[in-house]
Amino acid sequence: MKTLTRQDLSALANHQASSPAEWVRVQLDTGGIAAGAESVCTTLEHARVEQKRSFSLLRVGSVGYSFADPVIEVQSTGLPKILYGKMTPELVPALLSEQFDAGRLLEDHVIATRTRSLTIDAPVTHILVRDTSADTANKTEFFQFSFQEELKRRGLDSRVQVVRALDMGIYDEGAVVQLLPSAVTYTNVLAPDVARIVDESVEADRVIEDLLWKTPDKQTRIVLRHCGQVDPDSVDDYLQRADGYQAFAKSLFELTPEKVLAEMKTSALRGRGGAGFPTWMKWKLTRDQPAEQRYVICNADEGDPGAFMDRSVLESDPHAVLEGMMIAAYTMGASQGYFYIRAEYPRAIERVQRAIDQNRELGLLGQNILGSGFDFDAKIRLGAGAFVCGEETALIASIEGKRGTPSPRPPYPSVRGLWGLPTAINNVETLAIIPAILLKGGAWYASHGTETSKGTKVFAVTGKVRNAQLVEVPMGTTLREIVYEVCGGVLDGKEVKAVQTGGPSGGVIPEELLNTHISYESLQELGSIMGSGGMLVMDQGDSMIDVARFYLRFCVDESCGKCAPCRIGGYQLMQILDRISRGNGKAEDLPLVQRICHAMQKASLCGLGQTAPNPVISTIRYFGEEYQAYIEGGPSYARKVKRAAADAAASTAPSKAPVSP
Amino acid sequence: MKTNPTVGGLEKISLKNADESALIEILEQMEHEHGFIPRDTADEIARLIEVKLERLKRIQGKLDSTTHQEIKHHVDHWRNEEGNLIMILHAIQNQHGYVPREVAMELSRELGVKLARIYEVITFYHYFKLQPPGEHAVTVCNGTACYLKGANRLIDELRIQLGVSEGQTTPDRQVHFDTVRCIGCCGLAPTMVIDGKTCGHVKSSDIAGHLATIKTVKETAA
Numbered sequence: 001m002k003t004l005t006r007q008d009l010s011a012l013a014n015h016q017a018s019s020p021a022e023w024v025r026v027q028l029d030t031g032g033i034a035a036g037a038e039s040v041c042t043t044l045e046h047a048r049v050e051q052k053r054s055f056s057l058l059r060v061g062s063v064g065y066s067f068a069d070p071v072i073e074v075q076s077t078g079l080p081k082i083l084y085g086k087m088t089p090e091l092v093p094a095l096l097s098e099q100f101d102a103g104r105l106l107e108d109h110v111i112a113t114r115t116r117s118l119t120i121d122a123p124v125t126h127i128l129v130r131d132t133s134a135d136t137a138n139k140t141e142f143f144q145f146s147f148q149e150e151l152k153r154r155g156l157d158s159r160v161q162v163v164r165a166l167d168m169g170i171y172d173e174g175a176v177v178q179l180l181p182s183a184v185t186y187t188n189v190l191a192p193d194v195a196r197i198v199d200e201s202v203e204a205d206r207v208i209e210d211l212l213w214k215t216p217d218k219q220t221r222i223v224l225r226h227c228g229q230v231d232p233d234s235v236d237d238y239l240q241r242a243d244g245y246q247a248f249a250k251s252l253f254e255l256t257p258e259k260v261l262a263e264m265k266t267s268a269l270r271g272r273g274g275a276g277f278p279t280w281m282k283w284k285l286t287r288d289q290p291a292e293q294r295y296v297i298c299n300a301d302e303g304d305p306g307a308f309m310d311r312s313v314l315e316s317d318p319h320a321v322l323e324g325m326m327i328a329a330y331t332m333g334a335s336q337g338y339f340y341i342r343a344e345y346p347r348a349i350e351r352v353q354r355a356i357d358q359n360r361e362l363g364l365l366g367q368n369i370l371g372s373g374f375d376f377d378a379k380i381r382l383g384a385g386a387f388v389c390g391e392e393t394a395l396i397a398s399i400e401g402k403r404g405t406p407s408p409r410p411p412y413p414s415v416r417g418l419w420g421l422p423t424a425i426n427n428v429e430t431l432a433i434i435p436a437i438l439l440k441g442g443a444w445y446a447s448h449g450t451e452t453s454k455g456t457k458v459f460a461v462t463g464k465v466r467n468a469q470l471v472e473v474p475m476g477t478t479l480r481e482i483v484y485e486v487c488g489g490v491l492d493g494k495e496v497k498a499v500q501t502g503g504p505s506g507g508v509i510p511e512e513l514l515n516t517h518i519s520y521e522s523l524q525e526l527g528s529i530m531g532s533g534g535m536l537v538m539d540q541g542d543s544m545i546d547v548a549r550f551y552l553r554f555c556v557d558e559s560c561g562k563c564a565p566c567r568i569g570g571y572q573l574m575q576i577l578d579r580i581s582r583g584n585g586k587a588e589d590l591p592l593v594q595r596i597c598h599a600m601q602k603a604s605l606c607g608l609g610q611t612a613p614n615p616v617i618s619t620i621r622y623f624g625e626e627y628q629a630y631i632e633g634g635p636s637y638a639r640k641v642k643r644a645a646a647d648a649a650a651s652t653a654p655s656k657a658p659v660s661p
Numbered sequence: 662m663k664t665n666p667t668v669g670g671l672e673k674i675s676l677k678n679a680d681e682s683a684l685i686e687i688l689e690q691m692e693h694e695h696g697f698i699p700r701d702t703a704d705e706i707a708r709l710i711e712v713k714l715e716r717l718k719r720i721q722g723k724l725d726s727t728t729h730q731e732i733k734h735h736v737d738h739w740r741n742e743e744g745n746l747i748m749i750l751h752a753i754q755n756q757h758g759y760v761p762r763e764v765a766m767e768l769s770r771e772l773g774v775k776l777a778r779i780y781e782v783i784t785f786y787h788y789f790k791l792q793p794p795g796e797h798a799v800t801v802c803n804g805t806a807c808y809l810k811g812a813n814r815l816i817d818e819l820r821i822q823l824g825v826s827e828g829q830t831t832p833d834r835q836v837h838f839d840t841v842r843c844i845g846c847c848g849l850a851p852t853m854v855i856d857g858k859t860c861g862h863v864k865s866s867d868i869a870g871h872l873a874t875i876k877t878v879k880e881t882a883a
Contacts, residue, residue, distance in 0.1 A: 031846045034859030066848020306805030308845035343751060343788050344844065381744075382751050384786030387842070401744035403785040419743065462806035462847035469848065503805070536805050550808055554842075560785075 061316020063228030064470030266442030304503030307534030324431030502531025507618025566609025583638030804843030
């Protein structure tokens with residue numbers, strides 16, 4: 001590969017990449033591959049060669065719709081881009097003949113676009129329908145039939161196809177209809193409206209105001225801007241289609257490190273790993289420390305169970321994270337960077353390594369990058385399954401090849417970090433945002449979010465939620481909006497009992513507080529934390545004591561054992577909670593639990609021990625009556641609850657058909 | 662992941678009183694397949710084909726020099742990097758499926774690091790294993806999403822079906838059963854990984870079927 005020069009990069013900046021007219025993008029991330037995306041991809045490739053088709057097949061990362069994996073996106077002539085979910089290899093022949101030859105869409109697999117247009121600017125060619133009501137009677141087919149009949153009556157059935165959609169992105173709003181290609185969306189459509197829609201919108205291209213869904217999508221994609229759009233294995237794709245390394249070139253040649261810092265300060269970006277320390281300040285502290293050598297580390301040790309944002313970003317857009325790291329390094333004068341990635345994420349490791357190799361070949365890493373005199377290189381270090389290594393001093397010890405035990409702070413890593421030299425540790429998400437901030441400006445970024453927490457945050461919403469997926473919303477969005485409006489509420493139409501944020505270090509937030517606007521401070525007030533972005537939805541059937549014990553067991557297993565409050569306190573808490581859940585709890589147990597929790601919070605050496613009691617404290621705070629019931633009910637009560645839970649599981653398990661969103 | 666050398670290929674060795682070159686051939690083939698021959702396997706081979714252990718050890722001494730070469734290769738690759746120990750251990754574990762004691766000792770000599778230091782690191786991290794894994798690996802994800810969606814029922818079912826609990830290998834060394842923190846496929850919860858292949862939305866009633874697949878794979882291979 002030819003070395004890239006400054007001129008090449010500036011030529012790319014003004015260059016409008018021509019993308020092929022027809023393409024299929026297969027979203028190959030760990031989740032997609034587990035659901036069978038590889039075989040869909042191979043079948044597509046075979047069919048393409050056999051049938052001598054002209055579309056190009058692209059391998060991209062995931063757009064985040066985990067509930068619909070494997071997901072593919074198709075662009076064919078004369079049609080808008082269409083996302084298909086729950087693809088199988090068997091559907092491929094039908095997809096190709098229908099979509100590419102006949103211009104028709106596949107039934108039951110289309111995921112409607114989240115852009116909601118307010119005007120019809122092109123004649124309607126397809127109508128997506130889906131009944132999103134919560135009740136079980138599914139009227140999608142009825143509406144499809146009515147539309148088809150109405151169109152047939154007017155002789156439009158050859159021009160307009162009516163398709164059942166897999167997901168509309170709108171929930172509990174009755175029958176939802178989306179007109180393509182304009183993406184005008186109607187909700188709460190009733191049977192009499194069918195004729196009106198055909199009459200007004202299909203024939204006359206007029207929008208029906210009283211049905212129109214005007215609420216824009218809650219999501220704003222900044223971190224996930226390229227996910228599912230660019231090929232994570234190709235630096236060319238990143239350079240051509242994603243303004244790749246333009247922000248880096250800008251900071252090298254147009255801005256000074258001080259100006260980059262100023263821009264970061266304007267953006268008010270705070271660390272996305274969970275603690276929320278201002279990123280610019282971390283960089284400034286590291287930069288101001290006199291030293292020969294400084295380091296920058298990307299913390300990709302996503303040990304929080306139930307969270308997969310970092311994996312997804314690394315797998316879908318590794319170059320953005322690398323670019324962010326290069327900008328950070330330039331700003332601080334660091335010449336060496338490390339990615340600390342969990343060994344359990346082999347695909348993320350592979351893709352980051354490829355990104356690094358490609359950049360070395362292009363001369364974007366190494367000596368005298370782009371002729372600017374700036375030297376920088378990045379390497380990967382693997383984690384080895386220790387949750388505590390997400391803590392920065394433990395992470396540093398692990399990179400140094402030692403046991404990952406934390407050490408007391410201060411001195412902070414920005415003063416004495418890796419090998420005793422100033423080190424800045426940034427989370428994957430933080431680094432991925434940085435190129436966007438430098439290209440569009442700090443003020444633009446700060447225009448999202450709340451007073452104290454600017455920008456957007458990615459959450460991995462999982463658990464008993466209808467559509468488990470990655471969600472990126474501006475700070476200040478409420479938890480209820482995320483759970484109900486973006487993810488479609490709880491599975492099987494049940495009620496939310498609580499939402500847990502922040503993983504083992506966070507707490508539960510009960511249903512009545514779901515209207516809280518998300519920010520670092522508001523979640524902390526509720527006894528939880530922002531954390532790295534795991535968000536777990538629990539329904540009425542979930543026992544809060546069980547959840548608290550689950551997280552506590554996790555922290556006890558993961559405690560490194562260096563300091564006593566965490567090692568002993570965690571174990572004792574575990575014993576008491578086990579006792580309570582067996583019905584052998586005593587009245588004085590709850591105050592004792594509180595005292596141990598307090599001691600752990602105050603005296604533990606690192607974040608793991610300090611935050612380990614959070615799930616316990618918050619469940620006692622909001623669901624104290626559950627604990628009381630166990631203590632007062634005794635063993636017979638505990639047995640009864642256990643049996644009821646087992647019965648409930650047995651009755652739902654066999655009848656559980658593939659859940660349709 | 663490498664398969665366990667103590668199981669694979671032993672039934673093939675039926676010849677008794679084999680001459681030395683034939684024996685070397687067999688061992689070399691095994692090493693080629695599995696990457697490494699631990700001492701206890703050597704003992705077992707000796708018992709099976711009724712050769713004197715000393716003779717076998719002498720032959721293995723030649724093979725050990727290849728192990729030595731491998732370690733040297735890994736060490737040379739990482740020699741100039743500071744804090745290389747964990748990365749070398751990852752390379753070893755990828756090759757053997759665990760960190761054999763012989764290899765750790767060899768590494769200690771080659772790297773000039775005390776064996777205790779190496780074991781201190783191995784035992785701290787969950788990822789490194791000291792026991793050879795089974796022929797097949799069945800891993801249940803016990804991340805929060807999977808836990809809420811009934812990973813416990815899968816674990817209970819596997820305990821009954823396999824007769825061992827998490828972290829153990831069945832007595833015939835066929836299946837190693839373990840749980841993992843989170844594999845990041847929360848959208849497919851509950852999930853389990855069978856020999857590197859992830860299965861999503863697993864029900865406890867599916868488990869017998871999955872285990873049967875492992876066995877048929879083995880039979881067709883044999």
